[in-house]
Amino acid sequence: MAERADDRWFGDWIGYSAAATLASVLLILANPITGWPRTIASAVLVLALFPIYWFLARPSRAGVRSDSWRAWLYVGIATAVYFVAYGFNNWANIALFIVSPQFFLVLSAVPAAVAIVVINLGGVLVRWLVGDLEPGDVAGTLGLTVLVIAVSVYFSNRITAVTKESRERGLLIQRLREQQREIAELSEQQGAAAERERIAREMHDTLAQGFTSIVTLGHAVQGELDSDPATARRHIELMTDTAQENLQESRRIIAALTPGRLAESTLEQALGRVAGRFEEEAGVPVAFGVTGDPRPAPPALEVVALRVFQEALANVRKHAAAGSVDASLAYEPDALVLTVHDDGRGFDASAPRDGYGLDGMQARVREAGGTFALTTAFGEGTLLTVRLPAPIEEVP
Incomplete structure (x- = not known):
């Protein structure tokens, strides 16, 4: 030059x-x-x-x-x-x-x-x-x-x-x-890395959880085919439904569209269905409630809230050995607040972790401008609180 x-x-x-x-x-x-x-x-x-x-x-x-x-x-x-x-x-x-x-x-x-x-x-x-x-x-x-x-x-x-x-x-x-030109190339590379991370989170929070449910139900069906055919048939139906949802989610991830659960329903309805499906599959009762006046929130925030809720329940099923779960969605004047509390075994939050779940949830919330709080201890269960900024005046 x-x-x-x-x-x-x-x-x-x-x-x-x-x-x-x-x-x-x-x-x-x-x-x-x-x-x-x-x-x-x-x-x-x-x-x-x-x-x-x-x-x-x-x-x-x-x-x-x-x-x-x-x-x-x-x-x-x-x-x-x-x-x-x-x-x-x-x-x-x-x-x-x-x-x-x-x-x-x-x-x-x-x-x-x-x-x-x-x-x-x-x-x-x-x-x-x-x-x-x-x-x-x-x-x-x-x-x-x-x-x-x-x-x-x-x-x-x-x-x-x-x-x-x-x-x-x-x-x-x-x-x-x-x-x-160098900045444009770096931005493109950073954008590609962010997109890969987004897709990884989507796959972890949806497809991986669905496959886990299918595997769990499959093991249950193997022991129920002879002893309890009716329960086995119900579990097979759940496996089919979960597989169909996974297929739909994979297509939406590829197309970068809104999650299927939010496509034709409100956030609280989608969270209610996730809670009901979890209770049916895991056998752990979930008390889910909504406080405040429900209102539409920016789609990106609703996706974050849905994925965090799915991952929180998945962690309860895999690690908590809980007897019950209390969850709530609060519509505050300037934020959406999602809480998930289980009475399981708890864990040491400061210990190194091998999984991607908690880190993925924190990354999602941080990118959305929210706050992520986790309170837990051995034998005292786990309380997850996520606050996402959603002022009323910014809602379309």
């Missing part, structure tokens, strides 16, 4: 140098005051400055004011060529409009200023040596030369300074674009 910006910057000055060289050659040829042979020789020398600059200064690719050996070689050659051309024809001093900016392009400020002073004062010396400068004209010529030096130094320095700033600005814009 930097090289292309450098090419554009040099390209602008190559165009200027070519135009200035052509104009200088035409002006010299239009004023053959020293005769055609000397005039043509002067024009050819000025014309030669362009290819010399092209092959010496431009290929250096060192940027503005590099003070490289190529730069100094060009300055020396250009100065010598100018002196000879100026000696052949006075109109060759037009070439100062070519070399002055170039000196500031290839040298730093002080060396470039010195080179301009040398080439201007050297021109006065050349005129004196060829006998073109009368004694009475020395003072005026020197004064004019000093003025030309001052103007050349000032404007050449300003032009090259602006050029340098433009080049640096172009490089900065290029770097910003590269950084924007």
Whole structure:
């Protein structure tokens, strides 16, 4: 990227140098005051400055004011060529409009200023040596030369300074674009990771729980086929229903749609059905109640509440050995509050955990901007409290 910006910057000055060289050659040829042979020789020398600059200064690719050996070689050659051309024809001093900016392009400020002073004062010396400068004209010529030096130094320095700033600005814009592309790539990667985590949670909170229910019921059916066929048939029906729900949930996860339980019902109805299914499958009574005035909540919050409730009951079935579960959904003015309390064995919340359930619940709640609280101890059951922000004024 930097090289292309450098090419554009040099390209602008190559165009200027070519135009200035052509104009200088035409002006010299239009004023053959020293005769055609000397005039043509002067024009050819000025014309030669362009290819010399092209092959010496431009290929250096060192940027503005590099003070490289190529730069100094060009300055020396250009100065010598100018002196000879100026000696052949006075109109060759037009070439100062070519070399002055170039000196500031290839040298730093002080060396470039010195080179301009040398080439201007050297021109006065050349005129004196060829006998073109009368004694009475020395003072005026020197004064004019000093003025030309001052103007050349000032404007050449300003032009090259602006050029340098433009080049640096172009490089900065290029770097910003590269950084924007990097940020976009990182955002895409982060989004993909977040989506994978979301799908993992969805699968854990729905499909894994459903398969666990199917396995549990399958083990129960094996022992009931002979001793209690009626109960076995009921459990097989539950297995079929659970498998159908798992199939529907897998399709909705792939399509990233609203969970099936919330598609055509309210949150409290969906939670009530989950509680009823859990009680029927696990044989553990669940007392589920709703407090406050029910109201629609943002779909994302309802999904979080449903998944947390499903995972909490799944943990009760797998780990708590509870005799009963009390659950409630409270509609507060600024939040939805879900609580699940079981009278099971409890556990040490600070101990390392191998499963994904609690961490997945915490991640869901945290992403939704809510709070997750867990109170438990050995022999004292477990109380789970989740608060999700759902102010009334934000409800559609």
